[in-house]
Amino acid sequence: RTMLAGNVAASGAGDDLRILGDAENNLVEVAPGTHPGEFVVTGLDGTTVNGLGSFTATGVNDDFRLDMKSGDDFVKVVDAVIPDDLQIVTGRGSDTIQITDVRVGDDIRINTGIDTDSVIIEGAKVGDDLQVVASTGALTIWVEISDVQDRTTIRTGRADDSAGLIDSKFRGNTLVELCAKNDRASIESSKFSRSPSADGGRGKDTITKEY
Numbered sequence: 001r002t003m004l005a006g007n008v009a010a011s012g013a014g015d016d017l018r019i020l021g022d023a024e025n026n027l028v029e030v031a032p033g034t035h036p037g038e039f040v041v042t043g044l045d046g047t048t049v050n051g052l053g054s055f056t057a058t059g060v061n062d063d064f065r066l067d068m069k070s071g072d073d074f075v076k077v078v079d080a081v082i083p084d085d086l087q088i089v090t091g092r093g094s095d096t097i098q099i100t101d102v103r104v105g106d107d108i109r110i111n112t113g114i115d116t117d118s119v120i121i122e123g124a125k126v127g128d129d130l131q132v133v134a135s136t137g138a139l140t141i142w143v144e145i146s147d148v149q150d151r152t153t154i155r156t157g158r159a160d161d162s163a164g165l166i167d168s169k170f171r172g173n174t175l176v177e178l179c180a181k182n183d184r185a186s187i188e189s190s191k192f193s194r195s196p197s198a199d200g201g202r203g204k205d206t207i208t209k210e211y
Contacts, residue, residue, distance in 0.1 A: 004025070005027070005045060005048075006021065007048045007051060008050075010050055012057035016064070020067050021066075021068035021071065022071070023071055025074075026071055026074075027046075027047045027073065028043055028049065028076070029042045031080065032079055035058070037059050037061055039060055039080065060083075064080075064086045070113070074097075075088060076098040078100045078102070079100070079101050081103045082102065082105060084106045085106045086099070086107070086109070088111070090112050096120075097118070097119045097120070098120045098122075100123055101123040101124070102124050102125075104124065106128045107128045108130045108131070108132075111134075112133070112135065113136075113137070114135060115137045116139075117140070119139070119141045121141075121143045123146060126148045127149050128149055128150045130148045132153070133156075134155070134157045135157055139162075140162045141156075141163045142163070143164065144167055146168040150172035155175075156178050156179055159181050161179075162185070163176050165186070166189060168191075169190065170193065170196065171193045172193065174194070178198075178199065178205065183205045183206075184205070185198045185200065186207075187207075187208065187209045187210070188208070191211070196209075
């Protein structure tokens with residue numbers, strides 16, 4: 001069954017930017033606007049935002065909170081300075097999350113749902129913790145050219161997963177836990193304040209450490 005592009009509800013609720021998806025495929029990009037505290041949510045490939053092509057939130061000075069629900073979703077957050085937390089939750093469906101050239105004042109917390117998902121974090125500066133957790137299904141998580149000030153936790157479900165920590169700085173405890181099945185982890189050209197822990201769980205795993 002081909003799913004139609006959906007509609008997301010976006011608001012500047014209080015001091016937060018909030019985005020709520022529906023059961024269809026939601027494809028959105030979040031980028032800064034022209035004024036401080038202003039962010040533009042744009043629907044892609046037919047997705048609408050509050051029934052329109054885009055929505056501009058103003059006065060945002062706290063969290064980004066995205067709950068995309070089910071469907072095959074695509075979320076891109078680019079060039080943004082986020083005052084506090086960036087929280088993204090996806091549901092059933094094959095989802096892609098891209099976080100590019102973003103500064104986050106506190107934590108990045110991502111929870112992917114069922115099915116095959118991809119999380120790409122590139123050029124991010126994270127003021128506190130980075131946490132990416134997969135419920136079930138295969139997860140590809142890639143962190144590149146980024147800087148995490150405190151803990152990094154990557155935890156996947158019972159599927160064939162892959163993780164990469166490339167050319168980045170990790171200043172707190174770093175845990176890569178890929179659980180069961182046949183997994184791949186690559187830790188390359190990165191700097192760690194404390195030695196990272198990488199565990200593939202049961203299965204035929206490949207873990208490469210060159211740092």
